[in-house]
Amino acid sequence: MAPRANWKGFLRLSLVTCPVALYPATSESEKISFNQLNRQTGHRIKYLKVDADTGDEVPNEDIVKGYQLEKDQFIEVTKEELEEIALESTRTIEIDEFVDKAEIDPRYLIRPYYIRPDGKVGHDAFAVIRETIREMNKVAIGRVVLTNREHIIALEPMDKGLVGTLLRYPYEVRSEQEYFDDIQDVKVTKDMLDLARHIVNQKAGLFEPEKFEDHYESALIELINQKRAGKPIVPKDRPKGENVVDLMDALRKSVGGAAKTEAPKKPAKKTKKAAAAQKEMLMPIAGKKPAKEAAAKKPTAGARRKSA
Incomplete structure (x- = not known):
């Protein structure tokens, strides 16, 4: 069965445009997963949406989103209000600039996608964009709208296609200082x-x-x-950790x-x-x-x- 595209649109570098499709490059579906069961009956557990105070089940049409200001105080936001501010997808990945791969902090990487031409047309333009990125040994930085939000995407050539990796915004990345400041300065001989x-x-x-x-x-x-x-x-015996006394x-x-345990050549x-x-x-x-x-x-x- 052919893979299903998550997004279809156009890839554009200045005036060069071609139709493309975007596919998830990773999958969690092959991992073992579990269902929650009722131990007494063996039946699966079903979750209901209930009012936290009354305990009554709430139908979907009566459920709205709310932003919590403080405890028990919310600002209600309707579906229509969210639709009003949602970014209109241009169905286009706009390439804005080219950077060295080494300049991209790995903390900003979210998840990769495969990008390929969509349909039988546009392969020439796609190849021009791909080979330009490859020849310059750069990463193309662009913008794409997915699920009403604009995302930054980094494009790199891979074989005959492209890999596009979504990037985080700066406000999503925590500062390392609050974690590293207390690490002791140690002299390593x-x-x-x-x-x-x-x-x-x-x-x-x-x-x-x-x-x-x-x-x-x-x-x-x-x-x-x-x-x-x-x-x-x-139950299997678990190995016990040893305290390092003399480094x-x-x-x-x-x-x-x-x-002694060096691997073969x-x-x-x-x-x-x-x-x-x-x-x-x-x-x-x-x-x-x-x-x-x-x-x-x-x-x-x-x-x-x-x-x-």
Whole structure:
């Protein structure tokens, strides 16, 4: 099934315009999710909207938004008033400027989207915009209206398409000073730094996301499979943390430990096996098949329900 676009409109750089579609680049749908149940009946829990004081259920047409000034004091805002100030979408991503990627503080990054031409026309203009950004080795900063709000979006080329990452506004980012001001100023000696660098060099590698395993997700799958099979659930021993008394001694022991457990020169094969192993663990639960296999086969009747 073809992915569904979250937004369709136009991408514009000065007088160059092309129709584009925007798709979510990430998904949480493959993670294990739970429903809340009534332990006595096994039925799902249903939430009702009730008046906090009377306890009476309130129909949707009688529910309005309110901004709290202080306790029990609200300013009521109607749907019509919100619609009046809502930004009218121009259905256009306007590119305003180009910046170096290193200048974008990672705290401002929200979520990524894939952007591609929409339909059979406009591919030439899209390619011109994409290759201009790639050639200049810059990030294009633009504006887009989603759900009545204007968002800042950073555009980068990826393969034949673009990745657009929504950015936060400055008022959404907390100052680091209120968290870091109380950190003590500590003198780090050259010997400590040398030992720490040695540990880092021994653990140096390439960023390969396919080798990452979600251990909690794997544990959830194992738990569910055991309960489905009627096996007893036995609590596992948890490792106990150790207090570091001598930092230099801990660094020296870390260097020795890292040398003993140094990874082989060719980790790629093992990372693929590790990723494949987790996929095999996912198989017992319906709906957890790899994307290619899921596309080739229709889901079974026992597919796992998603939470409401």
